Amino acid sequence: MSDQPRVEIYTKTDCPYCEKAKDLFDSKGIEYEEYNVTGDDELFEEMVERADGRKTAPEVFIDDELIGGWDDTSARNETGELDEKLDIADENDSDGDGDGNVEHRPLIIAGTGIAGLTAAIYAGRSNNDPLVIEGDEPGGQLTLTTDVANYPGFPEGISGPELVNNMKEQAKQFGAELKNGIVDTVEADQRPFRVELTNGDVYTADAVIAASGASARTLGVPGEDDLMGYGLSTCATCDGAFFRDEDMLVVGGGDAAMEEATFLTKFADTVYIAHRREEFRAEDYWIDRVHEKVEEGEITIMKNTELVEVHGSQEGGVDHVTLVENDQGHPTDRLDDPETNEFEFDVGAVFLAIGHTPNTEYLEGTGVTMDDEGYLRTQGGDGGGQTETDVPGIFGAGDVVDYHYQQAVTAAGMGSKAALDVDEYLEDLERAESASETEAAAADD
Numbered sequence: 001m002s003d004q005p006r007v008e009i010y011t012k013t014d015c016p017y018c019e020k021a022k023d024l025f026d027s028k029g030i031e032y033e034e035y036n037v038t039g040d041d042e043l044f045e046e047m048v049e050r051a052d053g054r055k056t057a058p059e060v061f062i063d064d065e066l067i068g069g070w071d072d073t074s075a076r077n078e079t080g081e082l083d084e085k086l087d088i089a090d091e092n093d094s095d096g097d098g099d100g101n102v103e104h105r106p107l108i109i110a111g112t113g114i115a116g117l118t119a120a121i122y123a124g125r126s127n128n129d130p131l132v133i134e135g136d137e138p139g140g141q142l143t144l145t146t147d148v149a150n151y152p153g154f155p156e157g158i159s160g161p162e163l164v165n166n167m168k169e170q171a172k173q174f175g176a177e178l179k180n181g182i183v184d185t186v187e188a189d190q191r192p193f194r195v196e197l198t199n200g201d202v203y204t205a206d207a208v209i210a211a212s213g214a215s216a217r218t219l220g221v222p223g224e225d226d227l228m229g230y231g232l233s234t235c236a237t238c239d240g241a242f243f244r245d246e247d248m249l250v251v252g253g254g255d256a257a258m259e260e261a262t263f264l265t266k267f268a269d270t271v272y273i274a275h276r277r278e279e280f281r282a283e284d285y286w287i288d289r290v291h292e293k294v295e296e297g298e299i300t301i302m303k304n305t306e307l308v309e310v311h312g313s314q315e316g317g318v319d320h321v322t323l324v325e326n327d328q329g330h331p332t333d334r335l336d337d338p339e340t341n342e343f344e345f346d347v348g349a350v351f352l353a354i355g356h357t358p359n360t361e362y363l364e365g366t367g368v369t370m371d372d373e374g375y376l377r378t379q380g381g382d383g384g385g386q387t388e389t390d391v392p393g394i395f396g397a398g399d400v401v402d403y404h405y406q407q408a409v410t411a412a413g414m415g416s417k418a419a420l421d422v423d424e425y426l427e428d429l430e431r432a433e434s435a436s437e438t439e440a441a442a443a444d445d
């Protein structure tokens with residue numbers, strides 16, 4: 001290994017966040033030692049000890065210093081601290097020479113989920129030289145699932161990370177450049193747009209596609225902050241195997257909750273689903289699979305029930321939770337109702353699967369219209385220009401716009417539309433610029 005700092009990553013098999021951590025270091029050209037703890041109790045204990053008791057993978061170390069799991073690593077990447085620790089801070093400067101010049105791109109795409117990568121494939125093919133910024137979740141939400149059974153073209157199904165990696169390869173083949181980083185601001189009161197990343201890199205761009213998706217929600221209940229990563233998780237496929245033979249609680253009533261609960265039956269003694277209403281929001285396909293597991297005694301459904309506190313310690317993990325239940329649903333809205341029953345419930349792990357918040361903070365101040373939850377509003381409707389926002393040159397695609405369908409294939413469809421809309425926009429821009437140059441030249445004559 002070269003004289004770069006020593007990077008060690010503890011991983012496990014079937015762990016999307018481990019893949020993300022490895023991808024991050026790969027994308028920086030940094031070599032690392034990988035220790036896969038799956039099935040190796042001694043190595044697992046070593047990881048837990050070095051990671052101050054945390055039972056979650058990955059765990060990253062640089063020169064023996066604990067950097068942390070994926071969230072910590074990506075947060076440090078966001079601030080540029082990771083590059084400083086790796087001694088590569090200067091290499092990642094947008095212009096690199098400190099003279100104030102910034103790199104210009106016809107198109108910057110925020111996000112490498114399905115929408116962003118599809119847009120990158122189309123924009124690359126149209127010679128629009130897209131720069132694609134990965135964000136804090138490279139590959140997007142689909143990297144969190146091992147089984148995508150409904151993406152057309154894969155009759156046997158395909159794993160999320162594999163599908164995303166195939167798309168990345170395809171985008172690169174057509175000339176797209178993928179860059180690690182998070183878009184911090186887009187300044188829309190100037191043309192070209194000024195796009196700044198959280199690590200300080202600055203670019204200008206004629207057009208921006210916001211394909212920044214949505215992030216997992218948390219509940220904000222007592223115990224959540226302390227126990228996240230210590231038995232409380234938002235990713236069953238990442239952390240489920242660490243709590244083998246425990247009773248596990250999944251919170252939520254949509255597709256993700258049903259899929260996570262079904263997946264966890266591989267490891268759990270019993271999986272409990274706590275849902276605040278009587279009816280699930282999930283597709284019938286997932287509800288049917290959950291009901292099969294209920295009949296087999298592997299899942300128990302707790303309807304009209306909400307989680308109000310998680311108890312435990314970082315040393316011992318989750319010990320139990322406090323739940324409230326009321327037959328009329330939404331029990332936390334009815335805490336004063338004598339029919340609301342509060343009770344303690346023993347579980348060894350808790351998985352939150354309660355939906356997503358759109359990632360649109362970086363567009364605040366641009367004048368782009370968003371709904372109350374922060375989802376982008378685009379033109380929609382028929383014909384061209386469906387992905388335009390009300391700020392010319394800023395387009396939206398995927399889950400950051402689509403609060404309703406939120407599927408990989410719909411995100412891909414919107415990604416392709418956004419790239420086609422951008423192509424038309426850039427052509428119009430070029431025509432307008434050359435017309436004004438011709439006018440200026442005529443005026444000089």
Ligand SMILES: Cc1cc2nc3c(=O)[nH]c(=O)nc-3n(C[C@H](O)[C@H](O)[C@H](O)COP(=O)(O)OP(=O)(O)OC[C@H]3O[C@@H](n4cnc5c(N)ncnc54)[C@H](O)[C@@H]3O)c2cc1C
Nearest residue numbers: 111112113114115135137140141183212213398399406408
């Ligand atoms: C567990 C799970 C299982 C699923 N299973 C299926 C399935 O089987 N079939 C299916 O069709 N759908 C499934 N989905 C839904 C599907 O994953 C999403 O609909 C799809 O990923 C949306 O793609 P997207 O590109 O719009 O957004 P995302 O996948 O959310 O990607 C957003 C991207 O934007 C980046 N980003 C965020 N903020 C910024 C920023 N400020 N700057 C730059 N980049 C940023 C992120 O890092 C990420 O790369 C599943 C979702 C989950 C969570």
